[in-house]
Amino acid sequence: MPLIQVKNLIKIYQDDGIKTQALSGVSFNIDQGEFVGVMGASGSGKSTLLHVLGFLDKPTSGKYYFANKEMGDYSEDEINFLRNQEIGFIFQAFNLLARTTVLENVKLPLLYSSIKKSLWDAMAKQAINQVGLEHRLNHESSQLSGGEKQRVAIARALISNPKVIFADEPTGNLDSKSGTQIMEILKTLNQNGQTIILITHNDDAAKYAKRIIRLKDGKIESDKRR
Amino acid sequence: MRLNYILKTSMTALWANKTRSTLTILGIVIGVAAIILVTGLGQGAQNLILDQIHGLGGQTIIIEPGRQPQGPSDFSEAFTDSLREKEYQAITKKSNIPGIKQATPLVVLSATAIYNNETKRSQIVGASETLFNIFDIELADGNVITNEDIKQMAFTTVIGDKVREKLFGQSDALGQKIKIKNRTFKVVGIVNPMGNVASLDIDNLIVVPYTTAQHYLSGTNYYNMIMVQAESEDIVPQVNEDIKRTLREMHNITDSAKDDFHLVTQADAIQMVSMITNILNVLLGSIAAISLVVGGVGIMNIMLVSVTERTREIGLRKALGASNANILTQFLLEAILLTSIGGLFGVAFGAGGSFLTSIILSKTVAAGWSFTFPVQSAILGLTVSALIGLIFGLYPARQAAQKSPIEALRYE
Numbered sequence: 001m002p003l004i005q006v007k008n009l010i011k012i013y014q015d016d017g018i019k020t021q022a023l024s025g026v027s028f029n030i031d032q033g034e035f036v037g038v039m040g041a042s043g044s045g046k047s048t049l050l051h052v053l054g055f056l057d058k059p060t061s062g063k064y065y066f067a068n069k070e071m072g073d074y075s076e077d078e079i080n081f082l083r084n085q086e087i088g089f090i091f092q093a094f095n096l097l098a099r100t101t102v103l104e105n106v107k108l109p110l111l112y113s114s115i116k117k118s119l120w121d122a123m124a125k126q127a128i129n130q131v132g133l134e135h136r137l138n139h140e141s142s143q144l145s146g147g148e149k150q151r152v153a154i155a156r157a158l159i160s161n162p163k164v165i166f167a168d169e170p171t172g173n174l175d176s177k178s179g180t181q182i183m184e185i186l187k188t189l190n191q192n193g194q195t196i197i198l199i200t201h202n203d204d205a206a207k208y209a210k211r212i213i214r215l216k217d218g219k220i221e222s223d224k225r226r
Numbered sequence: 227m228r229l230n231y232i233l234k235t236s237m238t239a240l241w242a243n244k245t246r247s248t249l250t251i252l253g254i255v256i257g258v259a260a261i262i263l264v265t266g267l268g269q270g271a272q273n274l275i276l277d278q279i280h281g282l283g284g285q286t287i288i289i290e291p292g293r294q295p296q297g298p299s300d301f302s303e304a305f306t307d308s309l310r311e312k313e314y315q316a317i318t319k320k321s322n323i324p325g326i327k328q329a330t331p332l333v334v335l336s337a338t339a340i341y342n343n344e345t346k347r348s349q350i351v352g353a354s355e356t357l358f359n360i361f362d363i364e365l366a367d368g369n370v371i372t373n374e375d376i377k378q379m380a381f382t383t384v385i386g387d388k389v390r391e392k393l394f395g396q397s398d399a400l401g402q403k404i405k406i407k408n409r410t411f412k413v414v415g416i417v418n419p420m421g422n423v424a425s426l427d428i429d430n431l432i433v434v435p436y437t438t439a440q441h442y443l444s445g446t447n448y449y450n451m452i453m454v455q456a457e458s459e460d461i462v463p464q465v466n467e468d469i470k471r472t473l474r475e476m477h478n479i480t481d482s483a484k485d486d487f488h489l490v491t492q493a494d495a496i497q498m499v500s501m502i503t504n505i506l507n508v509l510l511g512s513i514a515a516i517s518l519v520v521g522g523v524g525i526m527n528i529m530l531v532s533v534t535e536r537t538r539e540i541g542l543r544k545a546l547g548a549s550n551a552n553i554l555t556q557f558l559l560e561a562i563l564l565t566s567i568g569g570l571f572g573v574a575f576g577a578g579g580s581f582l583t584s585i586i587l588s589k590t591v592a593a594g595w596s597f598t599f600p601v602q603s604a605i606l607g608l609t610v611s612a613l614i615g616l617i618f619g620l621y622p623a624r625q626a627a628q629k630s631p632i633e634a635l636r637y638e
């Protein structure tokens with residue numbers, strides 16, 4: 001059974017009476033362990049799709065099965081649990097807490113979990129090791145370079161060992177060297193079985209994905225495996 | 227979610243905006259400080275009034291020279307010499323005041339008593355035997371001041387336990403001679419240790435016949451007060467009237483506003499205290515209400531700003547699994563923390579202020595003024611300030627909780 005199944009997903013934004021159709025009937029499956037790149041022109045609906053898949057937004061119509069259960073069948077509490085434990089997010093803008101250390105930033109998801117507090121530090125340190133930032137543990141996020149910030153964000157996404165990681169242009173704000181570093185980390189994670197869904201404009205980054213879904217005007221233009 | 231983590235988050239957020247946080251809680255600091263100050267002063271005034279008569283029982287009436295002081299500045303109006311031998315004699319006549327049981331004039335001064343090389347500065351009270359009855363003073367040894375002593379202006383004295391200890395230590399005091407203002411007094415009685423009664427420190431007291439006190443020690447011909455005991459508590463109002471009538475007739479006073487004396491009874495004191503308490507409660511209520519509104523609106527305003535500023539943070543937390551309740555708790559706690567800190571500072575400033583005021587008052591207009599930390603209003607102040615945080619923080623916190631993660635993350 002696929003981890004993710006979407007059928008005829010439609011999303012229409014309605015702002016002050018102006019309708020924008022961001023997704024116009026998208027269907028596909030993603031299995032556990034895949035590394036999927038989502039590409040397409042600006043405004044083609046990539047972020048919108050990712051937000052729906054990440055339970056941050058609801059589609060206007062269509063079906064979305066995550067782990068064999070339809071989105072509408074998840075309760076409020078279950079959705080919070082999914083966001084907390086099953087799904088990891090990496091944003092283009094890093095979204096770290098200011099005036100907060102690397103360690104505390106990575107621990108943030110645990111705050112909303114039922115995991116015993118005595119385990120938090122060890123879990124956070126392990127996730128930080130995975131992105132090679134153990135020497136920056138007690139630095140505040142503002143003292144880090146862009147690449148380092150994104151690695152903290154990856155550690156934060158990793159900490160609860162999620163079923164899938166969504167990354168929305170994670171290298172978009174980085175120079176090519178840091179970008180490569182980030183992509184290498186994602187590659188290693190995927191080699192260890194981590195499902196990754198990555199939005200990118202960058203062809204170099206897209207090369208890391210084993211399957212590319214191209215969107216155009218809210219529709220799938222192509223869906224190719226390598 | 228872990229409470230201490232939320233608290234830490236809130237602290238960090240408040241600390242990041244120190245100036246803003248400080249200005250925001252100023253209204254609450256001032257409000258709570260005012261509550262503490264006013265109740266502290268009220269408590270002091272109550273203590274002052276009640277101390278004057280507390281422990282003497284409901285039957286006791288104190289006649290003091292000068293009219294009832296109308297306020298702190300009125301003390302100078304006192305006619306300090308309006309109670310003399312003539313007045314005392316008139317008051318003790320059953321034909322004038324049928325309900326009287328006993329009475330004593332009081333001559334009060336401060337002097338040093340000397341025995342061998344030991345000295346002790348004490349309050350000297352010239353009185354009659356009645357003093358011992360009214361104050362319920364029990365003797366450890368010897369006798370009280372007798373009417374014979376008074377007639378003869380005898381140099382006899384009854385001393386308090388601390389006076390005995392300081393002057394005589396372990397040795398026997400009874401029958402010994404002590405010197406007060408170069409006069410030699412014979413110790414005829416020693417009082418059991420008993421502490422304060424009606425703001426009089428009995429253990430540090432030296433009692434002598436009032437005639438002797440006037441003639442040889444103070445050199446005055448008037449009394450500091452006359453203490454009267456009525457036959458029973460029920461007839462105190464009647465005895466009051468009789469005393470007033472008698473004294474007014476003697477002094478040709480037709481207008482009670484021109485009285486050159488005033489009476490203090492336990493009932494009066496309690497009534498005055500309850501009046502003060504009532505006024506204070508109204509005052510306190512208004513202060514609390516004003517601080518509630520002023521402080522609360524400020525808190526709500528600043529919390530709304532904070533929620534808007536931290537839209538991204540809220541979105542992030544939700545994307546990482548925070549429930550609406552988690553976000554609500556975080557912002558509510560932040561508001562409560564803010565106002566409670568304000569409350570704490572308010573209590574500190576208020577207590578400090580009323581402590582300073584009590585020192586100034588006790589050195590100027592009201593010698594018996596004492597400072598008591600108003601525990602109840604401190605608790606009230608803290609509760610009120612926490613409640614303000616809760617009530618006025620609720621709306622901004624709900625605004626925060628209801629943000630959708632996606633809107634919050636998109637927010638620039």
Ligand SMILES: Nc1ncnc2c1ncn2[C@@H]1O[C@H](COP(=O)(O)OP(=O)(O)OP(=O)(O)O)[C@@H](O)[C@H]1O
Pocket residue numbers: 013014015020021022040041042043044045046047048049
């Ligand atoms: N909250 C919103 N309200 C109204 N319209 C929206 C909203 N979010 C997105 N849109 C519109 O939906 C369309 C798809 O947006 P989306 O963000 O998914 O594009 P994208 O493919 O991620 O583009 P980019 O590469 O620039 O990030 C765009 O036309 C956008 O203007």
Ligand SMILES: [Mg+2]
Pocket residue numbers: 046047048168
């Ligand atoms: Mg996008």
